[in-house]
Amino acid sequence: MNDDSIQEAASFVESDATVLLVDDEEMVLNSLQSFLELETEYNLRSFTTPAAALEYAMDGPVDVVVSDFLMPEMNGIELLGRFSEKHPHAPRILLTGYADKDSAIRAINDIGLFQFIEKPWDNTNLLVVLRNALERRYLVKTLQEKIAEIDRAQGKLSGLQNDILRTFI
Amino acid sequence: MKFSHKIFLMPLVTALAFSVIFALTQRATTKSAQTIDRMRDEFFHSLELSHDLETDLLTIRQMLTSAVLILEADLVGDADSVATHFRATLLSCQGVPGLAGSLEPLRVDFEEFYSLGQAAAMDLIDRGGIDSEIPKDIPVRVRLMDERFESLNGVLAKIVDDTNQELENAIDRTGVRIGRVRWIMNVTSLVFLGVLVVISILVIGAIVRPVNRMSSVAQAIAGGNLGLELDHRSNDALGELADSIREMQSSLIRDIARREKAEADLIAAQGQIIQSEKMAVLGELVAGLAHELNTPLGTLASSVDVVERSRGIILEKCSTGSDLGEVISDPRYQKAMQALEKGVAGMDTALIRIGELVSGLKTFSQLDKAEFQQTDLNEGLRNTVKLMDRSLPQGVELHLELGEMESLLGYPAQLNQMFLSLIMHAVRDVTPPGTVTVRTEQIADQIQITVRDTGCGYEPDALQALFKPGFKSDSSRVRMDWEMITCNSIVDRHGGSMAAESEPGAGTTYVINLPVWSHDSG
Numbered sequence: 001m002n003d004d005s006i007q008e009a010a011s012f013v014e015s016d017a018t019v020l021l022v023d024d025e026e027m028v029l030n031s032l033q034s035f036l037e038l039e040t041e042y043n044l045r046s047f048t049t050p051a052a053a054l055e056y057a058m059d060g061p062v063d064v065v066v067s068d069f070l071m072p073e074m075n076g077i078e079l080l081g082r083f084s085e086k087h088p089h090a091p092r093i094l095l096t097g098y099a100d101k102d103s104a105i106r107a108i109n110d111i112g113l114f115q116f117i118e119k120p121w122d123n124t125n126l127l128v129v130l131r132n133a134l135e136r137r138y139l140v141k142t143l144q145e146k147i148a149e150i151d152r153a154q155g156k157l158s159g160l161q162n163d164i165l166r167t168f169i
Numbered sequence: 170m171k172f173s174h175k176i177f178l179m180p181l182v183t184a185l186a187f188s189v190i191f192a193l194t195q196r197a198t199t200k201s202a203q204t205i206d207r208m209r210d211e212f213f214h215s216l217e218l219s220h221d222l223e224t225d226l227l228t229i230r231q232m233l234t235s236a237v238l239i240l241e242a243d244l245v246g247d248a249d250s251v252a253t254h255f256r257a258t259l260l261s262c263q264g265v266p267g268l269a270g271s272l273e274p275l276r277v278d279f280e281e282f283y284s285l286g287q288a289a290a291m292d293l294i295d296r297g298g299i300d301s302e303i304p305k306d307i308p309v310r311v312r313l314m315d316e317r318f319e320s321l322n323g324v325l326a327k328i329v330d331d332t333n334q335e336l337e338n339a340i341d342r343t344g345v346r347i348g349r350v351r352w353i354m355n356v357t358s359l360v361f362l363g364v365l366v367v368i369s370i371l372v373i374g375a376i377v378r379p380v381n382r383m384s385s386v387a388q389a390i391a392g393g394n395l396g397l398e399l400d401h402r403s404n405d406a407l408g409e410l411a412d413s414i415r416e417m418q419s420s421l422i423r424d425i426a427r428r429e430k431a432e433a434d435l436i437a438a439q440g441q442i443i444q445s446e447k448m449a450v451l452g453e454l455v456a457g458l459a460h461e462l463n464t465p466l467g468t469l470a471s472s473v474d475v476v477e478r479s480r481g482i483i484l485e486k487c488s489t490g491s492d493l494g495e496v497i498s499d500p501r502y503q504k505a506m507q508a509l510e511k512g513v514a515g516m517d518t519a520l521i522r523i524g525e526l527v528s529g530l531k532t533f534s535q536l537d538k539a540e541f542q543q544t545d546l547n548e549g550l551r552n553t554v555k556l557m558d559r560s561l562p563q564g565v566e567l568h569l570e571l572g573e574m575e576s577l578l579g580y581p582a583q584l585n586q587m588f589l590s591l592i593m594h595a596v597r598d599v600t601p602p603g604t605v606t607v608r609t610e611q612i613a614d615q616i617q618i619t620v621r622d623t624g625c626g627y628e629p630d631a632l633q634a635l636f637k638p639g640f641k642s643d644s645s646r647v648r649m650d651w652e653m654i655t656c657n658s659i660v661d662r663h664g665g666s667m668a669a670e671s672e673p674g675a676g677t678t679y680v681i682n683l684p685v686w687s688h689d690s691g
Contacts, residue, residue: 025464027518031471034511038478038504070460097463120467123474 017134018043018061022053022079023068023095028119032066035123040130050074054082062087064133069096077107084111089140091133093117095126183364190357194350201343208339215332218262219325225255226279226325230318233286234311242294245287252283275324282317285310379407383414390414395422461526465519472515479509544581546616546683547571547609553588554607557596564601567592574611575685579663587659590652591620591679598624598677611685618681626673635669 019042023029029046036042045060047053050071065083069076080092094107097119107113114136115129228251236244259279262272289310379401389397395418401411482505490496497503554567561567577584588607595605603623610617627635635653660667665683 025468027468027515027522028464030511030518031468031475031515034508034515035471035475035478038475038482038508097460097467119463120470123471123478 016041016043017063017137018045019130020053020056020062020065020067021046022048022050022065022071022076024048024071025068028068028095032126035126036130039123039127042130050076050079050082053079057083057086062090063137064091064093064130066093066095066130069094077111077113080107080113081111089137089144091115091137093129093133095119095121183361183368187357187361190353194353197346197350201346204339205343208336212332212336215262216329218258219329221258222255222262222275223322223325225251225258226282226318226321229255229283229286230314233290233314236290236294242291245290245294248283248287248290252279255279275321275328278317278321278324282314282321285314285317289314376407379403379411383407383411386414386418390418390421395425458526458530462523465522465526468515469519469523472512472519475508475512476516479505479512483509541578541580543576544579544584545576546574546584546618549581549585550588550607550609550618553585553592557589557592561596562599562601564603565596565599566602566604567596568604568606570606570608572608572610574609574616577616577663577683577685579683580659583659583662587656587681588618590656591681594652595620595622595624595677595679598622598626600625603676614685616683616685618683620679620681621676622678623676626675626677627671628673629671632669632671632677636667 019036021029021032021044023032023046026048029048033044033046036044043061045053045056047056050067050073053065053067062083065080065087067076067079071079074082076094076096080094083090083092091114092111093114094116096116105116108116114133117126117129229248232244232248232251235241236248256276256279259272259276292310382401383399386397386399389395399411399415399418402408403411482501486496486499486502486505490499490502550569550571554569557567592605592607599605599622605620605622605624608617608619608621610619636657637654657667660681660683663683665681667679667681669677669679671677
């Protein structure tokens with residue numbers, strides 16, 4: 001994917017998208033943040049513990065979650081699983097240095113992970129994945145809105161239909 | 170049950186022979202005594218008889234003489250009855266052995282004497298006494314009669330003498346016989362004694378020696394020496410015993426060989442397990458290390474990328490901007506400058522982390538081998554504690570109870586690092602207020618170091634996991650922990666052992682034993 005396409009994809013994305021970053025390593029959060037601050041206008045939220053991230057997710061907006069795998073108390077897969085309860089449409093990305101791909105792939109299937117990125121990561125690649133995730137998030141959101149609109153229209157239509165039927169009967 | 174027949178027959182045979190000899194000598198003695206008895210009877214009988222005969226003879230002579238002197242014919246008749254008695258006595262002597270030969274001349278002499286006497290007496294009486302003229306032949310006849318009487322007496326005396334002689338001879342013979350019997354007895358006793366000695370030697374040879382041999386072999390077996398060979402072989406109970414000892418010996422040898430092989434197999438298997446465990450540890454270590462390195466590497470790569478991008482933006486702004494003020498006030502330029510700073514800081518953090526990891530790895534693998542030397546553990550502990558004092562959390566007390574000990578051959582730097590790791594681990598487990606106590610003590614040629622904390626303690630599984638490589642989570646982050654593994658490997662390298670005991674909530678005690686004379690194994 002070239003930079004043009006990235007720009008194109010970015011045009012789908014709302015500039016105020018909220019991205020959650022969870023890692024027990026402060027330096028990872030810092031480097032992710034400095035990169036994303038430079039290249040995007042995302043609303044970044046960093047957490048060093050899964051518990052703090054979950055607490056924020058109780059009532060804060062969440063569009064994409066990027067999480068480490070190995071963390072104290074709770075691992076990344078568990079954390080991302082918990083996120084799907086509250087924010088089922090937010091794409092979830094696992095950023096892991098742990099080489100156990102099997103469990104990561106299983107997690108992708110089990111909890112419907114959007115992507116799995118290995119540490120050390122490539123910033124450009126990370127950005128593409130994030131944009132794709134947000135695009136999907138946007139598309140899903142739009143789709144939901146359209147479906148709701150259609151539902152509403154269909155409701156109206158069926159109301160009309162009922163009216164017509166009642167008029168005739 | 171079988172016994173050596175030969176051995177038990179020998180005293181029996183000897184006893185039998187001895188009793189036969191005893192019976193024979195007994196019989197011989199009895200016979201001799203009987204003979205002597207008989208001879209004595211004979212002697213006394215013949216003495217009695219000769220006395221009777223002598224008395225009779227004297228009486229007859231007296232009577233006949235008196236008859237001649239007083240011319241009493243009745244006396245001749247009396248003499249006749251005495252003569253009859255004499256004849257009867259003589260006849261009765263016939264049964265006495267040894268006398269028989271002497272009797273006939275005696276009888277002949279007596280008859281001659283008696284007929285002479287009787288005839289002389291009758292002659293005188295017929296002539297009317299001696300007053301009348303004494304016939305000339307009377308004195309001749311009396312003289313003849315006296316002669317006869319003398320010879321009769323002589324014969325009788327001879328008989329007595331003969332008998333006496335015979336008796337003496339018999340006694341002599343008996344004495345000789347008794348002497349011979351005594352000799353036989355002596356010889357028999359000697360032979361019996363000899364036989365006893367021979368039997369003893371045989372018994373010793375047949376029983377005691379093999380039994381002694383068996384006993385010494387059995388003792389050797391009990392003492393663990395299976396090399397002694399038992400050569401006793403026989404068809405009796407001793408032989409059976411020897412056979413069973415041999416069987417036991419060979420089965421022991423077989424068992425030991427089997428066990429030695431099993432032990433060797435076990436050791437080989439253990440070696441393999443240890444080797445594969447080492448490989449597993451190494452694998453886990455490498456996996457953990459990769460994870461540990463990926464975090465700072467990711468940061469580093471990202472930071473480098475950020476710096477690169479920032480540099481690009483800054484260069485672009487500088488080349489397109491009309492003046493410096495405009496460039497500096499451009500928000501994009503400002504953002505890039507910030508990112509540049511953050512990127513450099515990130516690089517710095519990542520590099521420090523990588524440096525820490527590499528130095529930890531170096532300590533673990535002992536790439537920097539410190540010198541192997543005589544080490545004063547107590548001194549090392551004091552220094553370690555001094556180093557730690559400043560970093561001790563409030564409310565955690567560190568006690569040192571250092572016992573006297575010899576210096577130890579080892580790597581001081583490693584030992585100090587081990588103490589530091591161990592004490593730091595203990596201190597981390599303690600929630601203030603609490604104590605960590607370090608105790609040293611020499612027990613024989615072992616130095617014991619005990620580190621006891623009043624901290625959180627561990628469940629058995631968690632305690633075991635402490636000594637295995639893997640990820641440990643503390644309050645802030647998950648990290649690869651090789652503190653305890655490093656401690657263990659340092660203890661290992663010094664030929665010692667390390668153990669830990671813990672009770673959740675009560676604390677943990679780590680015990681390290683190091684030999685005073687340890688060798689460089691690494």
